[in-house]
Amino acid sequence: MTLAQQGDGAAYAELLTMLATTVRAYARRRLGETPVIDDVVQETLLSVHAARRSYDPRRPFAPWFYAILSSRLADARRRQRRLASRELPDAMAPEPATPPPVHEVMGFDVASVYAAVDALPARQRAIVRALKLRDESVREVADRLGMSPSAVKVAAHRAYRTLRRLLGDPGR
């Protein structure tokens, strides 16, 4: 961490990789096998990155790091509890509707949707795929593509307009 504070990228990459492994194992022990493990790992790494100036090289690294990790685990537990409180018991869940055939969703022919997405300019195509197919957040897409979140939203809006023009109303 001391090297990272001095701007040493290689040392920082090594540290973060090691921390990711540590967090994953620690979070598994504390939370069990849940889908939120990856979130905890990534949020902890983001927090370490944001907090790196607060680390004092004269003091041991572990208490500093585990305080951050504990805080992120507490967040994850709160999130899990919130989600659990919102989930309906099976008996109360509504009957699932008959799923639409895979070749047609919401009145659109799936193949034509894919073709229309393929026809978009490269950047808009990447954004639509990330937001709608991989379910990434605007912030994640912006970080990955090196754009601002607003620019991502604008590009996505233009892409949706183009898709509407290309596809027309469903069933028409």
Added chain:
Amino acid sequence: MRTDELIAALVRDLRPAPPLRSPAIRLGHWIAALPLLSAPGMLAWGLRDDVQGLLEDRIQLTWAAFALATSCAAAWSALKLAVPGTRGVAVAVGSSLAVVALWIASLVSGMNSDTGFAEGSMAWPYPVCIVKVATIAVIPAAALLVMLRQAAPLRTGLTTGMAVLAAAAVGALGTQVACPNAMAAHVLLGHVGPMAAFSILAAAARIVALGTRRT
């Protein structure tokens, strides 16, 4: 985003980030800057006519000492809270609250010797004094919150509460010097009461974390 992609992005974003100075040194900086930070508020309200009398009154000086001690202890707690894994945070927070409790106890016991209490004369400048506490405290609070945001407050509510308590205690001290009403009941309800209320409201709003990526 996959974790390896995130690590690559964080490494790309890496810039030299020299470690922050210790909480003790940063507390020293804040205390040293306090006269300057609270000067605009004090200039806006001016001093009470009998400042000399205040300096000669042992009870008034005791309350002023409690205000200063509260401010230092609460700022110390906030700065320690903003460094993950620091030891002694519970002691620091406990000490701050203990000083406030002693201050309040001293004011409550001082109410016995208040004159004019029954006539209600202690009540008149309450709203003005709430504004005085706020205006004198606002710049010290902003400075301390900026210092805290440079670090990594994990318990944002408690950190904010302690920071605003530190600044509002400065506000209460300044108000004591500016306000002509020196009765214990007035100081308790008009100066210390708003200080506590501001701290609790700020803690609930967690303002130290507003507009930042959470640490």
